[in-house]
Amino acid sequence: MAEIRIEHVTKTFGDNVAIDDINLTIEDREFLVLLGPSGCGKTTLLRAIAGLGMADSGRISIGGQDVTYLPPGQRQISMVFQSYAIFPHMTVHQNIGFGLLMNKVDKAESDRRVRSAAELLHIENLLDRRPSAMSGGQRQRVAVARALAMEAKVLLMDEPLSNLDALLRLEMRAELKRLLADVEATTVYVTHDQIEALSMGDRVAVMLDGKIQQCDAPNTVYESPSNQFVGSFIGNPPMNFMEGTIQRDRDTVTVAVGEHEFSPPEALQPLIRDLSSDRITLGIRAENMETLAAPSSDTVPVTIEVVEPLGAQNLLTARIGGHRLKVSTHPSLDVAAKQQVYIRLPADQIRWIDPATESVLYKR
Amino acid sequence: MTTPDTATSASKARTWRYRVVPYLLIAPAIVYLAMFFAYPMYEGLVLAVYDEDALLPTRDEPNLDGSEVSKIPQGTALAIVDRSSQEVVGDENPDALTDPWYQVTADDPTGSPITGWVSEARIRVRDEDAAGAPVSGTVRPRLAATSDPLTDVYEAPNDRSEVIGKLEQRAPVEITDVALLEVWFQVRPADDPSAAAGWAPSRFLQVFEDGENGRVHRGTDGEFTTAFIRRMIDDRFFGPAVRTTLLLMVLIIPAQLVLAMVMALVIHARTRLSTGFLYAFSLPIGMSDLAAGILFFSIFTGNGLLNSILDALGIIDGPYAFLTADTVRWIIFAIVLAELWRATSIVMVILVAGLQAIPDETLEAAELFGASYFQRVRHIMLPLLRPSIQVALILRTILAFQVFAVVIALGGGDVVTVLANESYRQYFGLRNNNVASAYAVFILLLSMASAFFYLRAVRSEPEARPT
Numbered sequence: 001m002a003e004i005r006i007e008h009v010t011k012t013f014g015d016n017v018a019i020d021d022i023n024l025t026i027e028d029r030e031f032l033v034l035l036g037p038s039g040c041g042k043t044t045l046l047r048a049i050a051g052l053g054m055a056d057s058g059r060i061s062i063g064g065q066d067v068t069y070l071p072p073g074q075r076q077i078s079m080v081f082q083s084y085a086i087f088p089h090m091t092v093h094q095n096i097g098f099g100l101l102m103n104k105v106d107k108a109e110s111d112r113r114v115r116s117a118a119e120l121l122h123i124e125n126l127l128d129r130r131p132s133a134m135s136g137g138q139r140q141r142v143a144v145a146r147a148l149a150m151e152a153k154v155l156l157m158d159e160p161l162s163n164l165d166a167l168l169r170l171e172m173r174a175e176l177k178r179l180l181a182d183v184e185a186t187t188v189y190v191t192h193d194q195i196e197a198l199s200m201g202d203r204v205a206v207m208l209d210g211k212i213q214q215c216d217a218p219n220t221v222y223e224s225p226s227n228q229f230v231g232s233f234i235g236n237p238p239m240n241f242m243e244g245t246i247q248r249d250r251d252t253v254t255v256a257v258g259e260h261e262f263s264p265p266e267a268l269q270p271l272i273r274d275l276s277s278d279r280i281t282l283g284i285r286a287e288n289m290e291t292l293a294a295p296s297s298d299t300v301p302v303t304i305e306v307v308e309p310l311g312a313q314n315l316l317t318a319r320i321g322g323h324r325l326k327v328s329t330h331p332s333l334d335v336a337a338k339q340q341v342y343i344r345l346p347a348d349q350i351r352w353i354d355p356a357t358e359s360v361l362y363k364r
Numbered sequence: 365m366t367t368p369d370t371a372t373s374a375s376k377a378r379t380w381r382y383r384v385v386p387y388l389l390i391a392p393a394i395v396y397l398a399m400f401f402a403y404p405m406y407e408g409l410v411l412a413v414y415d416e417d418a419l420l421p422t423r424d425e426p427n428l429d430g431s432e433v434s435k436i437p438q439g440t441a442l443a444i445v446d447r448s449s450q451e452v453v454g455d456e457n458p459d460a461l462t463d464p465w466y467q468v469t470a471d472d473p474t475g476s477p478i479t480g481w482v483s484e485a486r487i488r489v490r491d492e493d494a495a496g497a498p499v500s501g502t503v504r505p506r507l508a509a510t511s512d513p514l515t516d517v518y519e520a521p522n523d524r525s526e527v528i529g530k531l532e533q534r535a536p537v538e539i540t541d542v543a544l545l546e547v548w549f550q551v552r553p554a555d556d557p558s559a560a561a562g563w564a565p566s567r568f569l570q571v572f573e574d575g576e577n578g579r580v581h582r583g584t585d586g587e588f589t590t591a592f593i594r595r596m597i598d599d600r601f602f603g604p605a606v607r608t609t610l611l612l613m614v615l616i617i618p619a620q621l622v623l624a625m626v627m628a629l630v631i632h633a634r635t636r637l638s639t640g641f642l643y644a645f646s647l648p649i650g651m652s653d654l655a656a657g658i659l660f661f662s663i664f665t666g667n668g669l670l671n672s673i674l675d676a677l678g679i680i681d682g683p684y685a686f687l688t689a690d691t692v693r694w695i696i697f698a699i700v701l702a703e704l705w706r707a708t709s710i711v712m713v714i715l716v717a718g719l720q721a722i723p724d725e726t727l728e729a730a731e732l733f734g735a736s737y738f739q740r741v742r743h744i745m746l747p748l749l750r751p752s753i754q755v756a757l758i759l760r761t762i763l764a765f766q767v768f769a770v771v772i773a774l775g776g777g778d779v780v781t782v783l784a785n786e787s788y789r790q791y792f793g794l795r796n797n798n799v800a801s802a803y804a805v806f807i808l809l810l811s812m813a814s815a816f817f818y819l820r821a822v823r824s825e826p827e828a829r830p831t
């Protein structure tokens with residue numbers, strides 16, 4: 001059992017609050033991804049779990065044991081650093097076996113573990129080399145092998161793929177996912193790459209400004225973002241947003257965007273009616289809109305500004321009521337710029353956002 | 365579009381530039397090295413092994429046109445065979461025996477006028493002009509009855525030239541010119557009567573009172589010699605100087621390295637006090653070695669700080685003399701302390717710089733993988749500091765061969781002596797540039813040998829360097 005429990009952890013650097021009253025529980029053997037833009041506090045939170053850089057306040061426990069004041073070496077964790085932090089004066093073998101040597105694992109067992117970790121990462125033929133004679137990708141494998149050889153209950157990874165080139169990153173992403181599925185460790189994986197987060201994590205915790213905005217399964221985070229930031233940060237292209245005006249009639253509420261009117265789903269109508277102002281933001285993902293060549297009952301006529309063929313889909317840029325929308329279409333639909341098309345925005349795919357709090361409205 | 369042709373010529377021009385630019389950049393460095401490093405080193409080396417005054421050539425005629433008869437080594441005892449005078453060539457030389465001659469105009473015993481040269485020894489000057497130059501005089505009388513009472517007048521200022529007339533004693537003469545002649549001696553080595561005699565100017569000889577014996581004072585031809593090096597090695601201070609220099613090195617450098625490492629680790633620990641420690645530790649860098657020596661002298665001297673404290677604590681009654689010829693151990697101890705105090709911070713600065721070059725994440729990784737502080741020092745910091753330690757060792761060893769002012773300040777330079785002090789003694793005390801240079805070259809060779817040794821012994825494998 002290695003459940004990580006983070007309670008009210010805060011860390012400031014001078015006046016700069018790096019992480020702000022974080023509460024998070026990571027289940028035993030869960031793969032949790034910490035996702036957020038650069039500078040949002042991901043590394044700081046990970047280091048707090050590792051015990052590098054003491055938190056200012058709050059409690060951290062691992063596997064039921066309070067580790068708040070334990071030094072990193074005694075927390076039964078291992079870690080892959082963003083810079084890899086490989087020891088340049090040691091061979092690959094010595095690097096991978098370093099933690100085992102420090103923890104007085106006996107020689108035969110240590111050799112076995114070094115070898116199997118190296119085999120997992122396909123670097124068994126590099127064991128006698130030194131890091132300076134290796135490529136970035138190979139160093140990254142050494143760093144991962146060193147962490148795996150510890151066979152710790154908790155594995156922390158700080159942007160392990162961010163220093164690799166795009167192709168290698170794609171390859172390593174799949175390989176890491178396969179590897180970590182076999183390693184039965186509770187894993188906290190930090191990244192600023194939303195695709196990495198969605199593709200790897202059991203759960204994704206999206207961070208901004210030292211706070212966790214949402215922590216859910218990748219699908220949930222994608223489909224039902226808790227606020228406008230999460231919607232805009234996750235997905236490529238990001239979620240489209242439009243400003244609308246609430247029109248409160250006697251029994252229904254409608255939202256006007258330019259000359260178009262949208263009717264929110266039944267269940268959300270009371271929530272929207274109760275908003276304090278007339279302003280509301282609509283969010284919808286590119287692939288949730290339907291593009292039609294001919295008008296139909298609930299479609300909006302738009303003029304296409306740009307067509308971007310991306311192979312698997314075509315990305316159209318269209319305008320509704322002064323807002324640019326990205327709409328993805330099947331490549332079989334034959335469209336060109338300046339052409340008029342009709343797009344359907346299904347009401348249940350629209351996310352309704354209170355502009356005052358920027359949080360998405362969901363029925364309770 | 366560039367055609368392939370222009371593309372290759374452009375790339376050729378570029379590679380040419382890449383090849384030349386680095387050399388242009390290092391040209392000033394090469395000039396600098398040549399001027400301030402290679403040239404003085406060469407000169408010092410030459411001084412140590414080349415004797416400029418070793419041989420004196422002698423000639424078959426008492427002038428510089430004479431052809432060479434032999435070369436006599438400096439210091440050889442001579443028998444003097446003959447003596448002559450020659451007009452001085454070049455400037456006046458204080459060592460030369462000179463002999464002025466006057467050009468005179470007078471009437472000879474027959475009453476006819478005559479103009480020629482007479483030795484100063486035969487003329488008494490009666491009048492001088494405002495500048496002190498002789499204008500007129502009289503011929504000196506000869507006292508010995510046996511000799512010719514008349515004085516010879518020569519055609520040229522040279523007793524080998526033709527006699528063109530004679531003057532009576534006390535005859536008045538007008539002096540129209542003065543020539544300064546240098547005495548030349550015809551000599552042969554005293555212990556070899558069969559050797560051919562040759563002429564040499566007096567400035568290179570030392571003539572004894574009897575006028576028949578002398579020695580070669582210095583020569584004009586150089587010769588490579590190990591004499592200076594032998595003199596250095598045979599010097600009674602050489603052994604003690606080498607021993608003390610090495611002893612100081614052995615006592616100081618290891619202690620210094622350990623101390624500096626501890627200091628560097630204290631500063632690297634980044635506690636609140638680290639900056640304060642850095643300033644405090646590096647304070648002695650700003651002090652000259654002589655000042656440091658004097659500071660420690662004031663601590664160890666008769667009524668100095670140490671005696672005051674010991675006295676106040678009642679450990680001794682009356683001051684104890686630490687720095688005397690009978691307490692050489694105390695002098696050495698004081699020198700070691702002063703050098704540790706003075707020069708450890710330089711080593712520390714080098715090590716601090718080396719420590720700061722180790723990425724934080726590397727040390728954190730070690731900590732995370734279970735290394736204690738001492739394990740991190742032993743397994744991570746020390747191996748990664750190897751290049752810094754190497755630099756520090758080279759620097760400190762070279763400086764240790766040059767230790768001087770502290771030794772002078774604390775030991776006076778006689779009781780406890782070191783190599784640099786002997787070089788100084790030879791140069792200023794004994795005025796022997798060559799032996800002083802021999803010491804300097806010896807120090808240089810030791811420094812180079814130790815640097816080479818460290819570079820080999822503490823060599824960091826190229827692959828092990830931090831990347």
Ligand SMILES: Nc1ncnc2c1ncn2[C@@H]1O[C@H](COP(=O)(O)OP(=O)(O)O)[C@@H](O)[C@H]1O
Binds near residue numbers: 018
């Ligand atoms: N050692 C530090 N000293 C001062 N500020 C820091 C330090 N480490 C991080 N910060 C600040 O804390 C915030 C969060 O940093 P970090 O956790 O590294 O972000 P992330 O890993 O998400 O990019 C940033 O604003 C950063 O400037």
Ligand SMILES: [Mg+2]
Binds near residue numbers: 042044
């Ligand atoms: Mg980071």
